[in-house]
Amino acid sequence: MKPDVVIVPCADYSEEAARTALEQSLAPLGGLDWVSTGMRIAIKVNLVSAARPEQAATTHPSLVCALVRLLASRGADVVVGDSPGGLYSAAHVNRVYAAAGMKAVEQCGGRLNQDFTEREASFPQGKVCRRFQYTAWLDGADAIIDFCKLKTHGMMAMTCGAKNMFGAIPGTRKPEYHFRCSDPRDFARTIVDLDEYFKPRLTIVDAVVCMEGNGPGSGTPRHMGALVAGESPHKVDLLCAKLIGLKREEVPTLEAALERELIPPSAEELTVEGNPAAFAIPDFQLITTGNSHLFRGDGKNPLIRLKGTAMEKLLSQRPQLDPSKCVGCGVCKGVCPADAISMVKGKPRIRRKKCIRCFCCQEFCPESAMRVRRTAVARLLDK
Ligand code: SF4
Ligand code: SF4
Numbered sequence: 001m002k003p004d005v006v007i008v009p010c011a012d013y014s015e016e017a018a019r020t021a022l023e024q025s026l027a028p029l030g031g032l033d034w035v036s037t038g039m040r041i042a043i044k045v046n047l048v049s050a051a052r053p054e055q056a057a058t059t060h061p062s063l064v065c066a067l068v069r070l071l072a073s074r075g076a077d078v079v080v081g082d083s084p085g086g087l088y089s090a091a092h093v094n095r096v097y098a099a100a101g102m103k104a105v106e107q108c109g110g111r112l113n114q115d116f117t118e119r120e121a122s123f124p125q126g127k128v129c130r131r132f133q134y135t136a137w138l139d140g141a142d143a144i145i146d147f148c149k150l151k152t153h154g155m156m157a158m159t160c161g162a163k164n165m166f167g168a169i170p171g172t173r174k175p176e177y178h179f180r181c182s183d184p185r186d187f188a189r190t191i192v193d194l195d196e197y198f199k200p201r202l203t204i205v206d207a208v209v210c211m212e213g214n215g216p217g218s219g220t221p222r223h224m225g226a227l228v229a230g231e232s233p234h235k236v237d238l239l240c241a242k243l244i245g246l247k248r249e250e251v252p253t254l255e256a257a258l259e260r261e262l263i264p265p266s267a268e269e270l271t272v273e274g275n276p277a278a279f280a281i282p283d284f285q286l287i288t289t290g291n292s293h294l295f296r297g298d299g300k301n302p303l304i305r306l307k308g309t310a311m312e313k314l315l316s317q318r319p320q321l322d323p324s325k326c327v328g329c330g331v332c333k334g335v336c337p338a339d340a341i342s343m344v345k346g347k348p349r350i351r352r353k354k355c356i357r358c359f360c361c362q363e364f365c366p367e368s369a370m371r372v373r374r375t376a377v378a379r380l381l382d383k
Contacts, residue, residue: 050084068109129193207243
């Protein structure tokens with residue numbers, strides 16, 4: 001029987017290490033025997049922004065190239081792509097490809113997506129997301145491979161397999177979804193809808209060097225030395241959350257997957273090939289979000305049992321500016337879906353009442369000047 005998740009060592013991004021780790025991680029899942037000549041395979045990587053590979057914000061090109069070579073050797077037509085934040089245009093996305101080292105894909109037998117059109121999907125089975133615009137390059141793929149990066153995330157606590165498919169939404173439309181789903185639970189349900197709609201054939205996680213701290217764009221690289229793979233993005237995520245010390249109830253996408261019985265309640269119930277304990281990082285720097293309090297049903301603290309907007313406000317995290325790092329570029333103002341940011345004397349000012357805590361400003365600040373700050377009450381409750 002196939003395992004739910006496979007975890008193998010991958011010490012670095014050398015060509016040899018990448019190829020070996022990929023082959024080892026895919027073998028227990030049946031390898032790539034399902035790939036045949038002429039099959040069109042879309043590899044959906046994580047290209048959050050124009051970050052260099054060593055910043056650990058994007059799927060590493062060496063791993064992507066190794067996968068492209070394996071698929072191309074079976075005669076597949078392989079296309080690699082993503083929709084980063086910002087304009088979904090040839091100029092912007094090619095700039096991101098170049099910064100992230102993805103142009104290497106073209107020397108390995110694959111193509112980079114150059115179709116920047118959009119389509120509308122109707123998905124009546126969706127719980128939240130029933131009609132949406134998506135990036136048309138994913139159409140016509142015989143299979144999608146979700147090739148993500150393990151990172152912290154301001155709103156979702158973690159971004160890995162499930163969240164990576166949010167990149168199927170064109171960059172300029174993403175703020176709309178944040179605005180519509182300002183409750184992280186609804187946003188997570190939207191993401192699970194997208195996973196269910198696109199149904200990636202495989203999910204592979206670049207956990208060789210992860211991102212901790214102020215992720216997903218401005219955190220700190222942290223070596224884990226692992227490659228993780230599975231057929232379900234949610235089961236893969238359940239194991240990855242455990243590797244970085246996150247509880248299931250702290251990750252909204254895992255809670256949304258549990259609601260639909262797509263995962264068991266705990267990582268211990270997964271069938272895993274490999275030794276996760278050898279890769280777990282107990283002191284991984286998390287963005288501890290208000291979600292842990294809002295989702296937690298264990299009722300250890302009577303205050304936490306109080307429901308309602310007032311309590312959520314007290315516990316939810318907020319974006320906070322570090323003026324010493326801010327260069328006044330205005331990117332945060334441009335991406336804010338709630339129009340909560342105005343530039344005052346060259347620096348962003350956040351109107352708290354309008355802020356929906358989507359953390360787009362933190363995700364896309366090129367200077368790491370926006371951080372996720374927890375309220376004093378949330379910090380007290382964790383003591
Ligand atoms: S995006 Fe970052 S650096 Fe630019 S104005 Fe906003 S906080 Fe400052
Ligand atoms: S200020 Fe930042 S966190 Fe608040 S709504 Fe705008 S982008 Fe989202």
